[in-house]
Amino acid sequence: MSNSKTIFCKGCWQQMRMPIPIRGPLSIPLRLAGIKRSQMNPNLCTICETNFTKVKKKKQVVISATILFADLRGYTSLSERTERSEVLKLLQNFYDECASAIWERDGIVNKFIGDAVLAIFNFPILQEDHVRQAVLAGLEIQKKWMERKNQAVTTTEGRDFSVGIGVGIHTGHASIGEVGTAYKDFTIIGPVVNLASRIQSAAGLGEIVVTEAVYRQVEDLFPQAELRTYQLKGIEEPVNGYLLR
Numbered sequence: 001m002s003n004s005k006t007i008f009c010k011g012c013w014q015q016m017r018m019p020i021p022i023r024g025p026l027s028i029p030l031r032l033a034g035i036k037r038s039q040m041n042p043n044l045c046t047i048c049e050t051n052f053t054k055v056k057k058k059k060q061v062v063i064s065a066t067i068l069f070a071d072l073r074g075y076t077s078l079s080e081r082t083e084r085s086e087v088l089k090l091l092q093n094f095y096d097e098c099a100s101a102i103w104e105r106d107g108i109v110n111k112f113i114g115d116a117v118l119a120i121f122n123f124p125i126l127q128e129d130h131v132r133q134a135v136l137a138g139l140e141i142q143k144k145w146m147e148r149k150n151q152a153v154t155t156t157e158g159r160d161f162s163v164g165i166g167v168g169i170h171t172g173h174a175s176i177g178e179v180g181t182a183y184k185d186f187t188i189i190g191p192v193v194n195l196a197s198r199i200q201s202a203a204g205l206g207e208i209v210v211t212e213a214v215y216r217q218v219e220d221l222f223p224q225a226e227l228r229t230y231q232l233k234g235i236e237e238p239v240n241g242y243l244l245r
């Protein structure tokens with residue numbers, strides 16, 4: 001599947017029926033007015049980021065979304081023992097692989113947080129099968145990373161150190177919009193986001209762990225998935241997770 005570059009912003013069109021040109025000659029006057037392609041997804045515009053809630057005349061909007069967290073395992077201990085340039089190269093590769101897999105499935109990379117990525121599916125590009133798209137993006141991230149020949153990094157002690165990615169996915173309703181007053185940040189918040197983050201921390205190197213809500217929608221693709229019960233930080237009740245195989 002190839003996600004071609006669109007002339008109009010996919011998000012503005014789907015959400016508001018507004019044709020906002022982001023490529024080609026029609027986009028020039030808009031670019032001059034400060035409306036550009038979004039860094040969260042190159043098929044979206046900056047209205048889809050900070051201005052979206054203003055257009056909707058609300059500070060926050062509640063959406064149904066799938067949240068994917070991915071992080072680079074072993075990064076912290078590695079960064080203490082490796083040349084800075086090596087670490088930066090590794091991080092850049094990680095960001096690139098994650099972003100291309102997420103964009104290919106019409107998700108947005110909401111944030112890069114140090115050695116982790118937060119992606120949102122079903123906003124602002126609506127997808128009936130956003131759960132499935134997020135899972136497929138997660139698989140792609142793991143597959144691409146395994147295929148990389150330079151996964152191993154040589155530390156300053158001359159030891160090869162292998163790093164891998166852990167992926168966690170959850171779905172439900174969350175609130176998206178601007179958070180903060182002095183420093184405005186466009187982000188998604190709510191218990192669904194917290195659980196996605198927690199389930200991600202339970203995933204081991206090279207693993208994708210999803211919640212029950214996610215698994216129910218991709219069961220047909222992963223009949224061999226392994227049910228595990230996790231005691232997650234900050235969550236009292238044990239949580240069921242499925243390790244996708």
Ligand SMILES: [Zn+2]
Nearest residue numbers: 009012045048
């Ligand atoms: Zn837009």
